[in-house]
Amino acid sequence: MGIQYTSNTDYYNKIPEYRDINLLPKNSSSDTSVGYQYTDMTEEMRIGIQVTREHYEKVYQENLKHSNPLAYITEKYYDKSSRHFCGYMTEEQRVFAARTEKTMIETGGKTMCGYASYDYSLRNYEGIYTGGKNTGFRLNTDREKQYARSVINQQIYSLLAKTGIQVTNQMNLKFQIDPYSYKLTVTGNASKDILSAIEQILNEGDNAKNLWHHLWICMHDRDNEIINSQGSYRKAEQQSLWHEFYQTTGYDIRESKYQNGTFIAEDGTDLLELYKKNAKHVEGIDLYTKRFLNFAQNGWNKACDLTIAVGFDSSGLYDIGQENGFGINQATWIKGGIQNILDAKV
Structure with missing residues:
Protein backbone atom coordinates (compact mmCIF):
# COMPACT_ATOMS: atom_id res chain seq x y z
CA MET A 1 0.00 0.00 0.00
CA GLY A 2 1.33 3.46 -0.91
CA ILE A 3 2.09 6.14 1.62
CA GLN A 4 -0.68 8.38 2.90
CA TYR A 5 0.32 12.06 3.02
CA THR A 6 -2.73 13.03 5.12
CA SER A 7 -3.24 16.81 5.33
CA ASN A 8 0.31 17.94 4.58
CA THR A 9 0.64 17.27 0.85
CA ASP A 10 0.81 21.00 0.04
CA TYR A 11 3.75 21.40 2.37
CA TYR A 12 5.86 19.03 0.31
CA ASN A 13 4.60 20.31 -3.02
CA LYS A 14 5.83 23.80 -2.13
CA ILE A 15 9.47 22.70 -2.08
CA PRO A 16 10.99 24.65 -5.01
CA GLU A 17 11.72 22.56 -8.07
CA TYR A 18 15.10 24.23 -8.58
CA ARG A 19 16.42 22.66 -5.38
CA ASP A 20 17.98 19.23 -5.77
CA ILE A 21 16.69 17.13 -2.88
CA ASN A 22 19.19 14.44 -3.83
CA LEU A 23 22.16 16.68 -2.96
CA LEU A 24 23.34 14.65 0.01
CA PRO A 25 26.11 15.65 2.43
CA LYS A 26 29.60 15.21 1.05
CA ASN A 27 31.25 11.84 1.70
CA SER A 28 27.88 10.06 2.10
CA SER A 29 28.09 6.40 1.12
CA SER A 30 26.52 5.23 -2.15
CA ASP A 31 23.51 3.61 -0.46
CA THR A 32 22.50 6.79 1.39
CA SER A 33 19.12 8.40 0.66
CA VAL A 34 18.58 10.79 3.60
CA GLY A 35 20.48 13.99 4.33
CA TYR A 36 20.96 17.62 3.37
CA GLN A 37 24.09 19.42 2.18
CA TYR A 38 24.06 22.76 3.92
CA THR A 39 25.21 25.82 2.01
CA ASP A 40 28.96 25.83 1.49
CA MET A 41 30.82 28.69 3.14
CA THR A 42 31.54 31.78 1.08
CA ARG A 123 34.23 46.29 12.67
CA ASN A 124 37.09 46.91 10.20
CA TYR A 125 35.91 44.34 7.66
CA GLU A 126 33.59 46.00 5.16
CA GLY A 127 31.12 43.63 3.56
CA ILE A 128 31.17 41.32 6.57
CA TYR A 129 30.43 43.59 9.51
CA THR A 130 26.77 44.61 9.76
CA GLY A 131 27.02 47.07 12.64
CA GLY A 132 26.34 46.72 16.33
CA LYS A 133 22.82 45.35 16.05
CA ASN A 134 22.19 41.62 16.46
CA THR A 135 21.72 40.17 12.99
CA GLY A 136 22.21 36.56 14.00
CA PHE A 137 24.84 33.90 13.47
CA ARG A 138 26.12 33.68 9.90
CA LEU A 139 26.05 29.94 9.39
CA ASN A 140 23.11 27.57 8.90
CA THR A 141 20.31 30.11 9.27
CA ASP A 142 16.87 29.26 10.64
CA ARG A 143 15.45 29.44 7.13
CA GLU A 144 17.97 26.95 5.83
CA LYS A 145 17.40 24.62 8.77
CA GLN A 146 13.67 24.68 8.07
CA TYR A 147 14.26 24.06 4.39
CA ALA A 148 16.60 21.18 5.22
CA ARG A 149 13.89 19.71 7.44
CA SER A 150 11.36 19.81 4.60
CA VAL A 151 13.84 18.10 2.27
CA ILE A 152 14.66 15.36 4.78
CA ASN A 153 10.96 14.82 5.51
CA GLN A 154 10.33 14.22 1.83
CA GLN A 155 13.29 11.86 1.58
CA ILE A 156 12.01 9.78 4.51
CA TYR A 157 8.47 9.71 3.13
CA SER A 158 9.78 8.57 -0.25
CA LEU A 159 11.76 5.75 1.35
CA LEU A 160 8.77 4.58 3.37
CA ALA A 161 6.52 4.74 0.31
CA LYS A 162 8.88 2.49 -1.65
CA THR A 163 8.63 -0.06 1.15
CA GLY A 164 4.84 0.20 1.25
CA ILE A 165 4.71 1.65 4.76
CA GLN A 166 1.64 3.77 5.40
CA VAL A 167 1.98 6.78 7.71
CA THR A 168 -1.43 7.56 9.19
CA ASN A 169 -2.69 10.44 11.31
CA GLN A 170 -2.55 8.17 14.36
CA MET A 171 1.09 7.16 13.97
CA ASN A 172 3.52 8.77 16.41
CA LEU A 173 7.09 7.47 16.52
CA LYS A 174 10.38 8.39 18.12
CA PHE A 175 13.74 8.01 16.40
CA GLN A 176 16.76 7.81 18.70
CA ILE A 177 20.29 8.00 17.28
CA ASP A 178 23.49 6.89 18.98
CA PRO A 179 26.19 9.62 18.72
CA TYR A 180 29.03 7.16 18.10
CA SER A 181 27.77 4.37 15.85
CA TYR A 182 24.91 6.54 14.51
CA LYS A 183 22.63 3.54 14.87
CA LEU A 184 18.98 4.59 14.84
CA THR A 185 16.27 2.86 16.86
CA VAL A 186 12.52 3.35 16.43
CA THR A 187 9.79 3.15 19.07
CA GLY A 188 6.14 4.15 19.00
CA ASN A 189 2.58 3.07 18.29
CA ALA A 190 3.18 0.82 15.30
CA SER A 191 3.59 -2.92 14.94
CA LYS A 192 6.97 -4.53 15.59
CA ASP A 193 7.25 -5.38 11.90
CA ILE A 194 6.75 -1.76 10.84
CA LEU A 195 9.13 -0.43 13.50
CA SER A 196 11.75 -2.94 12.41
CA ALA A 197 11.27 -2.09 8.72
CA ILE A 198 11.65 1.65 9.38
CA GLU A 199 14.79 1.00 11.44
CA GLN A 200 16.30 -1.02 8.63
CA ILE A 201 15.56 1.67 6.05
CA LEU A 202 16.93 4.55 8.10
CA ASN A 203 20.07 2.64 9.08
CA GLU A 204 21.06 2.09 5.46
CA GLY A 205 24.20 3.91 4.34
CA ASP A 206 24.72 7.20 6.17
CA ASN A 207 21.00 7.97 6.56
CA ALA A 208 21.04 7.99 10.36
CA LYS A 209 24.39 9.78 10.53
CA ASN A 210 23.16 12.56 8.25
CA LEU A 211 19.94 12.82 10.24
CA TRP A 212 21.89 13.09 13.52
CA HIS A 213 23.98 15.97 12.15
CA HIS A 214 20.90 17.77 10.84
CA LEU A 215 19.21 17.49 14.24
CA TRP A 216 22.36 18.69 16.02
CA ILE A 217 22.47 21.79 13.81
CA CYS A 218 18.78 22.43 14.54
CA MET A 219 19.49 22.32 18.28
CA HIS A 220 21.28 25.70 18.06
CA ASP A 221 19.83 29.20 17.86
CA ARG A 222 21.01 31.99 15.59
CA ASP A 223 23.83 32.82 18.01
CA ASN A 224 24.94 29.17 17.96
CA GLU A 225 23.76 28.61 21.53
CA ILE A 226 22.38 25.15 22.34
CA ILE A 227 18.63 25.50 22.94
CA ASN A 228 17.67 21.84 23.26
CA SER A 229 17.60 20.10 26.64
CA GLN A 230 19.14 16.98 25.08
CA GLY A 231 22.39 18.75 24.27
CA SER A 232 25.23 20.50 26.09
CA TYR A 233 28.75 21.63 25.28
CA ARG A 234 30.16 18.90 27.49
CA LYS A 235 28.21 16.26 25.59
CA ALA A 236 29.41 17.77 22.31
CA GLU A 237 33.01 17.63 23.46
CA GLN A 238 32.68 14.01 24.54
CA GLN A 239 31.13 13.09 21.18
CA SER A 240 33.83 14.86 19.15
CA LEU A 241 36.53 13.35 21.38
CA TRP A 242 35.32 9.82 20.70
CA HIS A 243 35.22 10.35 16.93
CA GLU A 244 38.63 12.05 16.89
CA PHE A 245 40.25 9.08 18.63
CA TYR A 246 38.31 6.46 16.69
CA GLN A 247 39.17 7.98 13.32
CA THR A 248 42.82 8.39 14.32
CA THR A 249 43.46 5.10 16.13
CA GLY A 250 40.64 2.75 15.13
CA TYR A 251 39.94 2.04 18.81
CA ASP A 252 36.79 2.64 20.84
CA ILE A 253 38.16 4.67 23.75
CA ARG A 254 35.17 3.77 25.90
CA GLU A 255 36.64 0.29 26.23
CA SER A 256 40.09 1.48 27.39
CA LYS A 257 41.35 1.70 30.97
CA TYR A 258 43.26 4.53 32.63
CA GLN A 259 46.66 3.33 33.78
CA ASN A 260 49.82 5.24 34.76
CA GLY A 261 48.80 8.49 33.09
CA THR A 262 47.62 6.97 29.82
CA PHE A 263 44.86 4.76 28.42
CA ILE A 264 45.36 1.12 27.58
CA ALA A 265 43.17 -0.80 25.13
CA GLU A 266 42.11 -4.39 25.80
CA ASP A 267 44.96 -5.65 23.59
CA GLY A 268 47.53 -3.61 25.55
CA THR A 269 47.91 -0.74 23.08
CA ASP A 270 48.75 2.66 24.57
CA LEU A 271 46.04 4.79 22.95
CA LEU A 272 47.55 8.17 23.77
CA GLU A 273 50.85 7.21 22.18
CA LEU A 274 49.07 5.79 19.14
CA TYR A 275 46.97 8.93 18.84
CA LYS A 276 50.01 11.22 19.00
CA LYS A 277 51.72 9.12 16.35
CA ASN A 278 48.80 9.10 13.90
CA ALA A 279 47.20 12.52 14.51
CA LYS A 280 46.77 14.47 11.27
CA HIS A 281 46.60 17.87 12.95
CA VAL A 282 49.60 18.43 15.20
CA GLU A 283 48.06 21.54 16.75
CA GLY A 284 45.16 19.44 18.06
CA ILE A 285 47.23 16.81 19.87
CA ASP A 286 47.55 18.69 23.17
CA LEU A 287 43.91 19.78 23.10
CA TYR A 288 42.51 16.29 22.60
CA THR A 289 45.03 14.67 24.93
CA LYS A 290 44.02 17.01 27.76
CA ARG A 291 40.36 16.54 26.93
CA PHE A 292 40.78 12.77 26.91
CA LEU A 293 42.37 12.86 30.36
CA ASN A 294 39.62 15.14 31.61
CA PHE A 295 36.74 13.06 30.27
CA ALA A 296 37.85 9.48 30.62
CA GLN A 297 40.16 9.27 33.63
CA ASN A 298 37.27 8.25 35.87
CA GLY A 299 35.59 6.09 33.25
CA TRP A 300 33.38 7.02 30.33
CA ASN A 301 30.32 8.99 31.43
CA LYS A 302 27.33 7.55 29.58
CA ALA A 303 25.17 10.36 30.96
CA CYS A 304 27.17 12.72 28.72
CA ASP A 305 26.50 10.78 25.52
CA LEU A 306 24.96 13.10 22.93
CA THR A 307 22.16 10.72 21.96
CA ILE A 308 19.49 12.62 20.03
CA ALA A 309 15.80 11.75 19.90
CA VAL A 310 13.32 13.23 17.43
CA GLY A 311 9.60 12.65 16.95
CA PHE A 312 8.01 11.52 13.69
CA ASP A 313 4.34 11.53 12.73
CA SER A 314 2.18 12.23 9.69
CA SER A 315 3.57 15.78 9.54
CA GLY A 316 7.18 14.59 9.44
CA LEU A 317 9.99 15.08 11.95
CA TYR A 318 9.41 17.27 14.99
CA ASP A 319 11.98 18.32 17.57
CA ILE A 320 11.93 17.10 21.16
CA GLY A 321 13.30 19.17 24.02
CA GLN A 322 13.22 22.66 22.54
CA GLU A 323 10.63 25.40 22.36
CA ASN A 324 11.47 26.66 18.88
CA GLY A 325 11.48 23.54 16.76
CA PHE A 326 11.53 23.00 13.00
CA GLY A 327 8.63 20.59 12.57
CA ILE A 328 5.67 21.71 10.47
CA ASN A 329 3.58 22.46 13.54
CA GLN A 330 6.52 23.97 15.44
CA ALA A 331 7.93 26.49 12.97
CA THR A 332 5.40 29.33 13.25
CA TRP A 333 8.00 31.30 15.27
CA ILE A 334 10.21 31.70 12.18
CA LYS A 335 9.67 35.08 10.55
CA GLY A 336 7.84 34.80 7.27
CA GLY A 337 5.97 31.58 8.02
CA ILE A 338 6.40 28.12 6.57
CA GLN A 339 5.45 28.91 2.99
CA ASN A 340 8.01 31.71 2.70
CA ILE A 341 10.65 29.52 4.23
CA LEU A 342 10.08 26.76 1.73
CA ASP A 343 10.17 29.20 -1.16
CA ALA A 344 13.32 30.94 0.07
CA LYS A 345 16.57 30.61 -1.83
CA VAL A 346 18.94 29.51 0.89
Missing part, protein backbone atom coordinates in the same frame (compact mmCIF):
# COMPACT_ATOMS: atom_id res chain seq x y z
CA GLU A 43 34.89 33.55 1.19
CA GLU A 44 33.30 36.20 3.42
CA MET A 45 32.22 33.49 5.85
CA ARG A 46 35.71 32.01 5.94
CA ILE A 47 37.21 35.42 6.69
CA GLY A 48 34.60 36.12 9.35
CA ILE A 49 35.27 32.81 11.07
CA GLN A 50 39.04 33.23 10.89
CA VAL A 51 39.03 36.80 12.24
CA THR A 52 36.66 36.12 15.13
CA ARG A 53 38.37 32.85 16.02
CA GLU A 54 41.79 34.50 16.20
CA HIS A 55 40.32 37.36 18.22
CA TYR A 56 38.64 35.16 20.81
CA GLU A 57 41.60 32.80 21.09
CA LYS A 58 43.75 35.82 21.98
CA VAL A 59 41.17 37.17 24.43
CA TYR A 60 40.85 33.69 25.95
CA GLN A 61 44.54 33.69 26.83
CA GLU A 62 44.22 37.20 28.31
CA ASN A 63 41.23 36.17 30.41
CA LEU A 64 43.16 33.21 31.82
CA LYS A 65 45.73 35.60 33.30
CA HIS A 66 43.13 36.75 35.85
CA SER A 67 42.59 34.83 39.07
CA ASN A 68 38.86 34.57 38.33
CA PRO A 69 38.39 34.71 34.53
CA LEU A 70 34.59 34.44 34.64
CA ALA A 71 34.30 37.29 37.13
CA TYR A 72 36.62 39.41 35.01
CA ILE A 73 34.51 38.78 31.90
CA THR A 74 31.36 39.79 33.79
CA GLU A 75 33.08 42.93 35.04
CA LYS A 76 34.27 44.20 31.67
CA TYR A 77 30.97 43.62 29.89
CA TYR A 78 28.37 44.37 32.58
CA ASP A 79 29.91 46.60 35.27
CA LYS A 80 29.72 50.17 33.98
CA SER A 81 31.68 51.44 36.99
CA SER A 82 34.69 49.26 36.17
CA ARG A 83 37.73 50.72 34.44
CA HIS A 84 37.67 47.60 32.25
CA PHE A 85 34.10 48.22 31.03
CA CYS A 86 33.83 48.01 27.23
CA GLY A 87 31.62 51.05 26.75
CA TYR A 88 32.65 51.40 23.11
CA MET A 89 30.58 48.31 22.25
CA THR A 90 26.83 48.16 21.89
CA GLU A 91 24.91 46.23 24.51
CA GLU A 92 24.24 43.39 22.07
CA GLN A 93 27.93 43.16 21.21
CA ARG A 94 28.87 43.02 24.89
CA VAL A 95 26.31 40.28 25.57
CA PHE A 96 27.59 38.21 22.65
CA ALA A 97 31.26 38.71 23.57
CA ALA A 98 30.60 37.82 27.21
CA ARG A 99 28.72 34.66 26.27
CA THR A 100 31.42 33.60 23.82
CA GLU A 101 34.29 34.24 26.22
CA LYS A 102 32.55 32.50 29.13
CA THR A 103 31.83 29.49 26.94
CA MET A 104 35.50 29.26 26.00
CA ILE A 105 36.51 29.35 29.67
CA GLU A 106 33.98 26.65 30.52
CA THR A 107 34.97 24.42 27.59
CA GLY A 108 38.73 24.79 27.84
CA GLY A 109 39.15 27.08 24.85
CA LYS A 110 36.59 25.65 22.42
CA THR A 111 35.98 28.21 19.66
CA MET A 112 32.81 28.92 17.71
CA CYS A 113 31.95 27.01 14.54
CA GLY A 114 30.62 30.15 12.85
CA TYR A 115 30.52 33.88 13.51
CA ALA A 116 28.16 36.75 14.28
CA SER A 117 28.32 39.50 11.66
CA TYR A 118 27.69 42.16 14.32
CA ASP A 119 30.70 41.05 16.40
CA TYR A 120 32.83 44.07 17.37
CA SER A 121 36.00 42.26 16.25
CA LEU A 122 34.74 42.50 12.63
